[in-house]
Amino acid sequence: MLRFPESVPNFRKNKIVSFEGIPAALFAMDQMEGSKNVFLTEHTLLFVLKGEKLIHFSAETLRISSSEVALLKRGIYSMSEYIPDEDRFEALLIFIPDEFFERIHLQFETPGKPDSEKPYMVVPSDELLDGFKLHYKSYICATLNNLEYILKVKLEELFLLLLSNQYKKDLLRFIGSIVDGAPLQMDHIVRKYLFQPITISELARLSGRSAAAFKRDFAIHYQSSPRSWINQQRLKHAQTLLNGTNQRVTEIAYACGYENVPHFIRIFKKEFGLTPALYRRKKTTI
Numbered sequence: 305m306l307r308f309p310e311s312v313p314n315f316r317k318n319k320i321v322s323f324e325g326i327p328a329a330l331f332a333m334d335q336m337e338g339s340k341n342v343f344l345t346e347h348t349l350l351f352v353l354k355g356e357k358l359i360h361f362s363a364e365t366l367r368i369s370s371s372e373v374a375l376l377k378r379g380i381y382s383m384s385e386y387i388p389d390e391d392r393f394e395a396l397l398i399f400i401p402d403e404f405f406e407r408i409h410l411q412f413e414t415p416g417k418p419d420s421e422k423p424y425m426v427v428p429s430d431e432l433l434d435g436f437k438l439h440y441k442s443y444i445c446a447t448l449n450n451l452e453y454i455l456k457v458k459l460e461e462l463f464l465l466l467l468s469n470q471y472k473k474d475l476l477r478f479i480g481s482i483v484d485g486a487p488l489q490m491d492h493i494v495r496k497y498l499f500q501p502i503t504i505s506e507l508a509r510l511s512g513r514s515a516a517a518f519k520r521d522f523a524i525h526y527q528s529s530p531r532s533w534i535n536q537q538r539l540k541h542a543q544t545l546l547n548g549t550n551q552r553v554t555e556i557a558y559a560c561g562y563e564n565v566p567h568f569i570r571i572f573k574k575e576f577g578l579t580p581a582l583y584r585r586k587k588t589t590i
Contacts, residue, residue, distance in 0.1 A: 305340075305341045305380070305501050307342075307345055308342055308345065308399075309346060309397070309399050310345065329397045329444075331394070331395050331396075338384060339358075339360060339383065340383060340384070341380055341381070341382055341383075342380070342381050343379075343500075343502065344378055344380075344381065345378060345509075346400060346401065347375070347376065347378050347402070347405065347482060348376045348378075348397055348400065349373065349374070349397075349462070350374040350375075350396070350398075351395060351429075351437040351440075352368050352370045352374075352394075353370060353394040353395055353437070354370070354387075354391060354392060355385055356368060356369050356385065357386075357393075358383065358386060359376075360381075366426070370429070371428060372426050373426070373428075373429050373433055373466070374426045375425045375426075375475075376423065377423045378509070379423055380500055380502070381423075398440075400459070405482050405483050408467075408476075408479055409476075412476050413476075414476050414479070416473070416477055422478070425474065425478045427466070427471045427474075430469065433466075439458075440458055440462075443455060443458065490511070491525065493510060493511040498561065499538065499559065499560055500561055501561050504519070504531060535571060536575075538561050538562070539571070541560050542556050542560045543583075545559060546583055546587070553580045557569075568580075
C-alpha cells in the first residue's frame with residue numbers, strides 16, 4: 305500500500321516541497337498501473353492537471369477531472385488514473401495540516417451540522433482556481449529561498465478563493481466535520497481497516513483518537529490489546545482462505561493485512577504450530 309505523502313518522493317518525475325513539516329507535491333505518471341490502495345496520511349487537496357483521477361468506493365467510482373477541485377479526508381482509498389493516449393497523468397497534491405483547518409474553523413462560522421460520514425468534497429474549478437494551480441505548480445518547480453513561506457501564504461489564498469464562491473457553506477460544513485468530528489465508533493473503524501497494512505498509531509489517528517486513548521478504548525471494547533486482537537482476527541481469516549481458496553500464501557498474507565510475508569508465516573506458525581503451506585497440505589490430506 306502506498307502512503308502519501310511519504311511515498312511521493314519514490315516516484316520519478318515528481319517534485320516535492322514542504323512547509324510547516326507538511327509536503328506539497330507535483331505527481332506524475334506515464335502509464336496505467338491499475339487500481340491501488342493509497343493511504344492519505346494527511347487531509348489532501350487535489351488538482352488534476354492531466355488525465356483523470358478515479359477513486360473507487362463500494363457503490364460508486366468518483367471521477368475527478370482538471371475542471372474540478374477535490375478535498376479528501378485522511379484515510380485509505382482505492383485509486384486509479386485515466387491517462388489519454390500518448391500523454392500522462394499529472395496532479396498537484398497539497399497536504400493540509402489539522403492546525404490549518406482549525407484556524408479556518410475559528411475564523412468562519414460553520415453553517416449547519418457537518419456531515420461527518422462523507423470522506424470527500426468535489427467542487428467545480430473556475431478561472432481563478434485554474435490560475436492558482438498553474439501558479440502553485442510553477443512555485444513547486446522553482447528554486448526559491450523563501451519557498452516555504454510563499455506556499456504558506458498561497459494555501460491561505462487558496463482557501464479564501466474556495467470560500468468566496470457559491471460552495472462556501474458546503475466547504476465550511478466539510479471542514480467542520482474534520483475539526484469537530486467526534487471519535488469514530490471503535491468497532492466501525494477497526495472492522496473497516498482490519499485487513500489493511502497499517503500500524504496501531506495510524507489506526508488510532510484514523511479513528512480520531514490519540515494512541516493512548518485508542519488503546520484504552522480498544523481494551524474496554526474488546527478486552528484485549530489492539531495488536532493481539534487484530535493479529536488473531538487476521539490469522540483466523542488466513543485460516544479461512546487457506547481452507548477455502550487456492551490463493552498463494554503470499555496473496556493470503558496481503559489479503560490479511562501483512563505486507564511482510566516472512567513475518568506472516570512466522571506468526572502463523574507460532575499460533576497454529578505449522579507454516580501456512582504445511583497447514584494447507586495437512587488439511588487437504590485429511
